[in-house]
Amino acid sequence: MLMRLISELGPWSWWLLGLVLLAAELALPGVFLVWIGIGALLTGLLSILLWTMGFWVWQLQFLVFATLAVAATFAGRRFLSGGEQVTDEPLLNQRGASLVGRTATLPEPIVNGRGRIRLDDTYWPVMGPDLPTGTKVKVVSGTGRDLVVEAA
Template sequence: MLHEMINGLGPWSWWILGLVLLAAELAAPGVFLIWIGLAAIILGVLSLVFWEAAFWSWQLQLLIFAALSVAFALAGRRIYAGRHQPSDEPLLNRRGESLVGRTSILAEPISEGRGRIRLDDTWWPVMGPDLPAGTRVMVTEACGRSLTVEAA
């Protein structure tokens, strides 16, 4: 049944598959389906040319589609790999790491290695040596949501 439907559509079946894959890329962007969709569209162009040829079997078409998909995916990966430029704000989305080196006053004492400080508008859990409240501390490390501090 599927074979009859593909033969009934002719070379346009590859165009339809390519457009469906490109639409799926728009719905769920990940810059991967675009390369497979492009391979299907290229195979659709080849099918327009070779559809009546005796050698143009569905097995050959699938083989070419697989090869083009892999080739385009690797080429796309290479293209996008070279596009990463160093950021002028490397710590933009790493808030904890951006606090390393800052100083603050302990709002709650550090007892048994745990306490809290306030930096800007946020309360941060801190780890470090036992210190009384009101001690000036410097952030030395960020571990997830916790900061490591030492007396400044």
């Protein structure tokens, strides 16, 4: 039945597949099916031009489709990556790194190199030298969720 449908639609079967894949991209998250759909549409374009040629058999069409889908995927990935973007907020999603240089007073002592401080409305786990309660500390770096502090 599928082969009959493909033979009846001729080169338009690739266009149909491409449009189905593009429509599926709207329903499914991610940006992947769009590149395979573009590969199918490009194969459909070639099929319109080459359909009457004797060498344009389904095996060659499938190889061309697979090649174009992979090429479109790599081209799309390169196009969407865009490289490093310059921003006025380079530490926007690096909250620990954005706190470097801030000072705070220890609400409790740092014991065995571990403690916590309050910055704004958040308590942060800290690492640093053992210090008593009430000592002013300065954040020198952020390692993951912990802040590294030293006496200010």
